[in-house]
Amino acid sequence: MSARAGKAGINYSQNIPEIIPAPEPPDSLEAIEAAFNRPHAVTRRPYRRWTPKRIAELRRLKAQGLTWREIGARLGVRHKQALQTAYKIHVLGLPRPKPNRPRSEKKSARPPYWRWTMDEDRRLLEGARTLSNADLAKALGRTPNAVANRLYRLRKGIVMSYRGPIRLKKVLIGHGISLRKAADLYKREGLSYASISGICKHNKWPKVRGLKEHIVKVHKEKGLPHHDLFEPLKSGENAHEEEHEMLTKIHLSKKVLAHYGLARDPFVEPASRGEIFADGPFKAAVAHVVDAALNQRMLAISADVGAGKSTLFAYAKGELERAGVTVIEPSYVAMRKLHDGGIIETILRTFGARLKATRVGRHFQVEEVLRVEAEEGRPVALVFDEAHRLSDETMATLKRFWEMREGFVRFLGLIMIGQKLRGHLTGNTEFRELGERCQIVDLDRLDETRLADYLKFKLRLAGGQLA
Known part of the structure; x- marks a missing residue:
């Protein structure tokens, strides 16, 4: 082997053997401690999975009474905590521990959304001529972004109509027909589930001719009510209410029965x-x-x-x-x-x-x-x-x-x-x-x-x- 000399005349290849021998396995406690105290390599070592063979070896070494350092030296695991975690999970069958991450601060509760009313829309359009969005937000109790978004929708005319629901929804629900089944009942282009939902709930009609006449015709053929289907429901009228509301049953007291000379309540359920x-x-x-x-x-x-x-x-x-x-x-x-x-x-x-x-x-x-x-x-x-x-x-x-x-x-x-x-x-x-x-x-x-x-x-x- 030829020697190489540096600038200062030092032979760097001196005492370097021709063949570098493989490191011997550590047998003594000093060698094991030296292996643990050795600094880590620059590149991270690949993660070795806990195969059944390694788990069996871990169980055997722990049963022999060896320390965690000795077991780590035998299995090639540097960290004591990694060995203890693997022993708890794979040998003892304990649940995997949760990571100790700092808890994030709870977000503040989102304020509830309040639907815009017709009066608020009127005040918003009138005030937008002279006031800024911030002043309008303070006056209406809204955020500036909500005010700006509502103004945009009002000026573009994309706000849904306030009319609705209509009586058609009450008729369909009263006869056990859902809005999705009504689309199959009518069978007409332009009467999908979404369009029928908009018609019944918001009186919003698609731009297709002859829809009202077609709905009335289908109701006549099926024997369903077909008068005043497209009239809006009255104030306080619920689409889910029965057409005929039941009266509250009144039970006659003993005093009332004695006054009219009745032996018992005549309106109880028949017993025979x-x-x-x-x-x-x-x-x-x-x-x-x-x-x-x-x-x-x-x-x-x-x-x-x-x-x-x-x-x-x-x-x-x-x-x-x-x-x-x-x-x-x-x-x-x-x-x-x-x-x-x-x-x-x-x-x-x-x-x-x-x-x-x-x-x-x-x-x-x-x-x-x-x-x-x-x-x-x-x-x-x-x-x-x-x-x-x-x-x-x-x-x-x-x-x-x-x-x-x-x-x-x-x-x-x-x-x-x-x-x-x-x-x-x-x-x-x-x-x-x-x-x-x-x-x-x-x-x-x-x-x-x-x-x-x-x-x-x-x-x-x-x-x-x-x-």
Whole structure:
């Protein structure tokens, strides 16, 4: 090896061996401490993952009673904290510690947004002629940025109209038609969900001709209200309110009953069949129910709140039992969660059948059980009280139950009793097949003539009479 001399005549290659030997593994404690005290390299060492082999070696070395420095020298880990963290996570199974980061200061709560009113817009436009945005913000209790943004929108004419909502929204909600389903109902270019939402909520119409005439035409075809659809709702009128609000029920006290010579409150719920006011329209609706059950038809009884739907079903149930009809009434605390599997299980339990383990097996089991009942001449009726509480998916599957047949003989009749079923079945495109095959009967409220007969009947049961 040739020697190289520097400027000062010093031989820098002196005592440098030809081959540099590899460093020996540290055996003594001094060598281990020297390895830990050695300064780090300029370049960062690559991170070595804790593989199962290294974790097993860490567990073995710790079980031998070695110190963290000795374990680090064996595994090639410099930092004691890294070893302790790896031992806690991978060996002891403890959760990974959270980083000790300084907590950021909580942001101040954002002030609530107050909708601009027509009076504020008027004051804003009048004051913008002489005042600055800062002065307007102080006068209106707003920020200067909010004032500038509102002025820009007012001058460009992009502020949404204050008119709305209109009566069309109340009609759709009252008949169980959502705004998204109304877009499928109208089927017209320019009547998407967004445009119908703007029409119903804000009276904002798209620039398409003939929309109002088309909406009125569709309402006439579907039997929905079509008068004054585009009039704004009156002040204080809510689009979600019922068309006929119920009166608060008043219970008569003992003092009032004694004054009029009544033995009991005549307007309590009927406790027996003889206490039901069964006049002509009521008996006609019951006859429809019995006929649908005996002839395996599909029937829907639609009525408002308090019109006597549950009383009608209780009265008709007795008629069905006397006619030899097996009444199956699937019910659930939360009717919206009732699905086809629950209906199948109710049918099988009614006939005492042992349920199959699989869902497909139960489906074929239901058909076999109903086929036997049909062959032996025993009619079956599937009745849903409070049918308006069923989900759309469950309502759509009811047609599949009604279509179970053997040739021309159906296995069961389907009877639905609920609120505003006419609009729900005929105005919803998802139930088009169900609505076309279903006979819908409306149970009207008591008119003046029927009300007088009703009062006479109830007072006579309580020991009184109508003056």
